[in-house]
Amino acid sequence: MSSPISDLLRLVAVPFFALAAYRDIRTRRVRNVLWLPLVSVGAVLFVADASVAAADPFRTRQFAVHAAVSLGIVAPLGYLFWRVGGFGGADAKAIMVLALLFPEFPVYYLPGDTLPLVVPPLGVLSMTVLSNTVLVGLAFPFVLAARNVLAGHVALPMFVGRPARVPDVATDYGSLLETPDGFTRRGLDLDALRMYLRWRGLTLSDLRRDPDRYRDPASLPPEGERGDPTDGALAAGPAVADGGEALTPAVRRVADVDDPWGAAAFLASLDGSAYGTTPDGLRAGLEVLVAEDEVWLTPGLPFIVPMFVGLVLAVTYGDLLFSVLTLVVGV
Template sequence: MTLAGTSIAAPDLLRLVAVPVFAWVAVRDIKTRRVSSGVWIPLASLGGLLLVWDGWRAWNAGGFVWTHEFLLPAAISLGFVVPIGYLFWWFGGFGGADAKALMVIALLFPTLPTYAIGSWTFPVAPTPVGALSFTILTNAVVVGIAIPIVLALRNAAAGRIAPVMVVGWPIPWDRVPTTHGTLLETPTGLTRRGLDLDALRMYLRWRGLSLEDVREHPDRYRDPATVPEDPNPPTDGAVTATVRSDGGSQEFTEDAPSPLEDAGETPTYDDPWGAETFLSEIDGSAYGTTPAELREGLEVLAESETVWISPGTPFLVPVFVGMVIALTYGDLLIGTIL
């Protein structure tokens, strides 16, 4: 397709539809950590159609174009990038949306599109591999590696020096209910693996509590006897989910505190906070959370005013950034080395 001052093949022009879609997906992943599977179906269908279109054009061109500019790059894209996405999902390195995004990218960008605008041709530093999907993947990895460096610099500039400064930052306790990520603290100190905040929301909704309730009466809610007989649906931990809040199976007030509270010393329970009961009664695993992780996280949040959390940067953000870089500059690794 030729426009005024441009030279862009029609399939390559249609591929640019992916850019605003992935921008929207990245923003949604940051805000909600939830991406509907329905968003990938139209993109995958478009990618399949464009793949056939490109194959037909390359076949008609014959020889070198068919073999080196279409067949080999497409084989790398579909035979390497797709399995990488699936395997990382299988072993727990990616979420389902991340894996689907890579598979869609492999279909949409199996070869190397070019965009000639005036005297400029993009990408500026194309990959010798010939598969733009591979470049997007490697760019995303480079961007992902750079994020901890940015976090460390941000924390250092603010005087927040801690072993976890490369993966997170501190926030007030009252922001925890609306924050995605992982708690980086236990009662004994900082940790690289703490309570998943989605799992915390699941637990609180299951019990019909707010974090404010827990902080006001921690001794009360440590007692597993206060677990409601008819718990609420835990939801999936999304910030936007709403459920009833009944505070447990018994009614307590400031004037009539729970008879289970001990005014002298903290009692010992077999299942503090009802953590094991919660995890055994819900469907699924609450993102792999263990009873010990849930109890330790609740102990921290019941007392601390400020806690360290890791936002766990969604992989779809580096993927989107890597896509924009791939379409404009090209391959970060090859371009910086050569």
């Protein structure tokens, strides 16, 4: 068990993760500087707790096991999931920070009780936060589906997406759930859409007003006049939505030219990738956006949001998964 002072100091993580969750919802970006204070606090408290544990052979072994699991398993899991594309770099950093800050369960004394209420035998809080996060995330599709049903939006993708007016798409985060061939889980990323529009110096309404013109790669601006695609964040460059008037939907078709929409030229001009977007994927998304007034898109659930909820649950209630397993085995 950590010292009471160390446990109280660790609660500084809660407001930091609340801020990270807020920024992730609003911008899908979390700056690295946010994690630096938590890393500093975590490192100091880790050394302090290790020093206290060294005075007792049993606590030394216990702390060593908890630290080995937290830093040797939980932290590498964050890095591994980032490397395989399971989530973003900020999510990986958040998991690593938790692994350093919470190798053990804290104890908070209240009148008549102590928190957390449910402590699993292993006693590694960072692992509990991770399992809580997964369980909270599993509830998201059902909440989303319920909201869609209440709004009268009943369709195949209602568990993973929501409908949106096309003029609003350029100021949304997420990805399309549609292609000209129907629904898909791997539609055009809206960050990539903004990168493309900034590169061409256009708004989404420009494309919808005259799709035949802009399908032709001859309409691309000369190389020296192409814009900075940025990283696709809303605040990273010029606006790509002008609140344009209602437009007459275009007819979906395939342009009889090489490289329709200049999609391949755009992606080839980038130093990196546009969130895994392919020329065909970009073209498919653009065809949907110039042909429809409303589309389904997935807002996604930034991983740090359920992680924040999982952290709050971990330091108050404790381990949700252990409670569920205990209940099942008890039945």
